[in-house]
Amino acid sequence: MDLLNNIYTALPLVFSLQVIATMVLGTVVGIAIGALPGLSATMGIAVLIPLTFSMEPLAALGMIAGIYNGAMYGGSIPAILLRIPGTPAGIATVYDGYPMAQQGRAKLALDVSLVSSSIGSFASAIALLLLAPPLAMLALKFGPADYFWLAVFGLSTIAVLMSDSPVKGLLSACFGLTIGMIGIDAINGQARFTFDIPELRGGVHIIVLLTGLYALPPAIDLALGKLAFDGRKLEIPDDHEAFRWRGLIPVWIRSSGIGIVIGIIPALGGNIAALLSWNEQRRADKDSTRYGKGAPEGVAAAECANNADTAATLIPAITLGVPGNAVAAVILGALLVHGLRPGPDLFTNNATTVYGFMLTMLVTAVLMFLIGRFGSKIYIHVLRVPPALLAPMILCLTVIGVYSVxxxxxxxxxxxxxxxxGFVMEKLRIPTAPAVLAVILGPMAEEAFRRALLISRGDYTYLVASPISWGLLMLIALTALTPVFRKFRQGKAVSAAVENS
Structure with missing residues (x-):
């Protein structure tokens, strides 16, 4: 009943003129960003967050929701037409999308991608609305010790699982923890790592870090010609192919479920969801030989799953403060910028705003379909923009945005x-997401740890006194052992290959 009341309260704000305008703008910009190879939803949100600083929180979050949903769909455009995934989640779309374009069926491939993306985003937003409030109620039972282990679990998960090398992931997390410690200690008021620089007394603003790590490296690559692409000769035929859309319903149901589950699990992401869904669709089809050669079901499975991941990643992010991927970490930064602290208190202190944000994820899924349906040919022109012009444009936006804060x-x-x-970290294949997550979760872990010791008067056994703490400890141990399991399985696979040869 509370869910319906909160939705009813938030609806008028969501459909106000300002919020609708920002959602439309965000969706349009998001599709354009996703359509440009090398750019991503993370980069787009990081660039535009500073520009939302003067907006009302819900209007700003509506724009962010539009960018997120739009960019995930936009990545399929170059994947289908150029065989270049616009976003990492678009990799699986290439498998069947590009062969369809080569067969003269680009229009059908883009239509299947658009419809599947919209359905996946819509299903994901419904899951967010239904699952986030109960999880927030459960989080109210967490004590300081539980929050400490939750923060450690979030850090270990992202650091270990989001990198090919756990050592590089942990190195990135340590860098973020150091940045998070800069400023005035919240407990004793002492200055830390400020080097007597007055501007550092308030700490490093999350927007400064996000913009630097996520917006500038792609701009540098564009300026150096590392992300060159040629879209001058792209054309979409006007022929409308007869297609039985009803046959995609089972594909959408299966792929939406896979995307939502993958999204809730930290550190997996849309690319894993898309690849897993594409493989499951191929396995479930009676004629698996069609896949990889231009099967519309393959495009539908990949696009529906990677978009079903979007809102689902925000479920642990806004309820527990533990983002599941880099985009969710950036969105947490946006919430903090607008005075909204992620966690269960968000659903009590700012219920209207948080429910409004979840509704904007739903509305932008519909807007994405409408804008993509009538503007698909317009977005082809985005691919004709010389990459050399994008670099100074991105740099100007970042400087103006950060200065305006x-x-x-x-x-x-x-x-x-x-x-x-960030540019050096990318070249060394060190993930930046653990650093951003550490800046958000590090102070949370420190504050919870010190508060727990104050409550227990220095008794360290208080940290493992609750069943929730023990459950989180088991998850942390499982996460730490995951690389060992990976190496063990790889070793067995190599041994089996040697024996067969």
Whole structure:
């Protein structure tokens, strides 16, 4: 009943003129960003968050929801037409989308991608609305010790599972923890790692870090010609192929379920959901030889799953403060910028805003279909923009956005420094998501740890006194052992290959 009341309260705000305008703008920009190879939803949100600083929270979050949903669909456009995934989640779309384009069926491939993406995003938003409030109620039972282990679990999961090398993931997390410690200690009021620089007393603003790590490295690659692509000769035939859409219903149901489950699990992401869904669809089909050669069901499975991952990743993010991927971490930063602290209190102190945000994920799924349906040919022109022009455009937006937060040139310089660090991290294949997550979860872990010791008067056994703490400890241990299991399985596979040869 509370769910329906909160939705009823938030609906008028969601359909206000300002929020509708920002949702439309965000969706349009998101599709364009996703359609440009090398750019991503994470980058788009990081660039535009500073520009939303003066907006009402729900209007800003509506724009972010549009960018997120739009970019996930937009990545399928170059995947189908150029064989270049616009986003990492578009990899599986290439398998059948590009062969369809080569067969002169690009229009059908884009239509299947659009419909499947919209259905996946819609299903994911419904899951967010239904699952987030009960999880938030469960989180109210967490004590300081439980929150400490929850933060450690989030850090270990992202650091270990989001990188090919756990050591690199942990290195990135340590870098983020160091950045998170800069500023005034919240417990004793002492300055830490400020080096007597007054601008650092308030800590490093999350927007400065996000913009530097996620917006500038793609711009540098574009400027260096590393992300070159040629879309000047792209054309979409006007022929409408007769197609039985009813046959895709089982595909959409299966893929939506896979995408939602994968989205809830931290550190997996849309690319895993798309690949798993595509493989499951191929396995379930009686004629598996069609896949990889231009099967519309393959495009539907991949696109529906990677879009069903979007809102689902926000379920643990907004209820527990543990983002499941890099985009969710950036969105947490956006919530913090607008004074909204993720966690169960968000559903009591800011119920209207948080339910409004969840509804914008639902509405932008519909807007994505409408905008994509009538503007697909327009977005082809986005691929004709010379990559060399995109780099200065992105740089100008980031500088203006970061400067507008506090009118501080120091923060602009800091952002440029983080951009260079992010560029080097990408070249060394060190993931940046653990660093961002550590900046968010590090202070949370420290505060919870110290509060737990204050409550228990220094008794460390208090940290393992509750069943919730023990459950989280088991999950942390399982996460830490995952790389060992991976190496063991790889070793067995190599041994089997040697024996067969």
């Amino acid at each position: 506090h009118n501080s040139m120091f923060e602009v310089c800091l952002m440029l420094g983080f951009g260079l660090i």
